[in-house]
Amino acid sequence: MNLTVRFTGHVANVIEELVARGIASTKTEALRLGVLKLEEEYLNDNEIERRFDESAVREVQRQEGLIKKGKMKVYSQKEFEKRIKAK
Secondary structure (H helix, E strand, O other): OOOOOOOOHHHHHHHHHHHHHHOOOOOOHHHHHHHHHHHHHHOOOHHHHHHHHHHHEEEEEHHHHHHHHOOOOOOOHHHHHHHHHOO
């Protein structure tokens, strides 16, 4: 999901402070952490792990689809290390 938001005032200051202190590496990451904190507090129905697992399965399926279409390539550890050293 893509989302464009604009924050001003106190909320914008809080986000900036989170990034400045290194708690989040970017403003987007600060927002992501905030959403996960809300999940922990308000959706703590002992199913957080299940929802995370379902999300992980969907991501694996998406990546497998990309691999089958030739849009993503998988390398062995040895091939990966060779490519990294070549750069």
